[in-house]
Amino acid sequence: MEGELKLLLRQFKHKATSTYSYLIASKLNNAILIDPVKEEIKKYQKKLKEFNLELKYAIDTHVHADHITALGDLRDIYDCKTIMGEQSKVNCISQSISDGENLYLDEIRIKAIYTPGHTDDSYCYLLNDNKKQFLFSGDTLLIKGNGRTDFQNGDPSLLFESLHEKILILDDETIIYPAHDYKGFKSTTIKEEKINNHRLSMDKNTFINFMNSLNLETPKLIDIAVSLNKECGIIK
Ligand SMILES: [Fe+2]
Structure with missing residues (x-):
């Protein structure tokens, strides 16, 4: 995917x-890292070194329940700013961001969009590179899916509103990079999701009933991950 981009963009996968x-x-x-995973720090360090990059920001789209964040480690190693939404109520971060606020990395503008529903602190980040627009969608919009709504104050009604009122109104060509994919897909677009994501064609009540009947397994690490991620992933 890098060849078509002016800016440098790399996607890393934490397989577990x-x-x-x-x-x-x-x-x-x-440089900026979005949703970095503690276990993968060496990979980020290698890439930062390879491209001679200075890490300025590390962002989590929300308090994750399935893995430990690398925010605290990256702050300690690189002295970068750590950022999350104001609703996260995570004291260890250096900057809270709110809906509609912009973050600048030189010529790159990154707009924070508050999208509650998967959790009550979920944000998406919209990045513009002159010709192209990218959305780092966290667990709000996944490829042919969306994040679950059954813990961390998740709410299917709010997720429906976030998806339809804040995400699907974006330009059809917007490239979506989600925080997860379980089938090997790497990215999508608003247009593709409008066609392929059957959850997006449901009306609100159908969507709420559908989300409330998923009966998904609880993530193995949830208790450890949520409390550790509120400490930026640093074990005390
Ligand atoms: Fe999540």
Whole structure:
């Protein structure tokens, strides 16, 4: 996917939890990591070194329940800013962001969009690179799916509203990079999801009933992950 982009963008996969993390860098070699995983830090370090990048920001789209975040470690190693939404109520981060706020990495603008539903602290991040637009959709919109709504104050009604009122209104060509994929897909677009994601064609009541009847297994690490992630992944 890199060949078609002006900016540097790399996708990493944490195989054990099918989590995607993203490294984005500006023309001035400043970088940002989105949803980095503690166990994968060496991979990020290698890539940062390889491209001679300076890590400025590490962002989590929400408090994750299935893996431990790398935010605290990255802050300690690189002295980067750690960022989450104001609703996360995570004290260890260096900056809270709110709905509609912009973050700048040189020529790159990253807009925070509050999208509650999967959790009550979920954000998507919209990145513009002149010609193209990318959405790092966390667990709000997945490829042919969406995040579950059965823990961390999840709410299918709010997720429906976030998806339809804040995400599907974006340009059809917007490229979506989710925080997970369990089938090997790497990215999608708004247009493709409108066609392929059957959950998006449901009316609100059908969607709510569908989400409430999923009966998914609880993530193995949930108790450890949520409390550790509120400490930026640093074991005390
Ligand atoms: Fe999640």
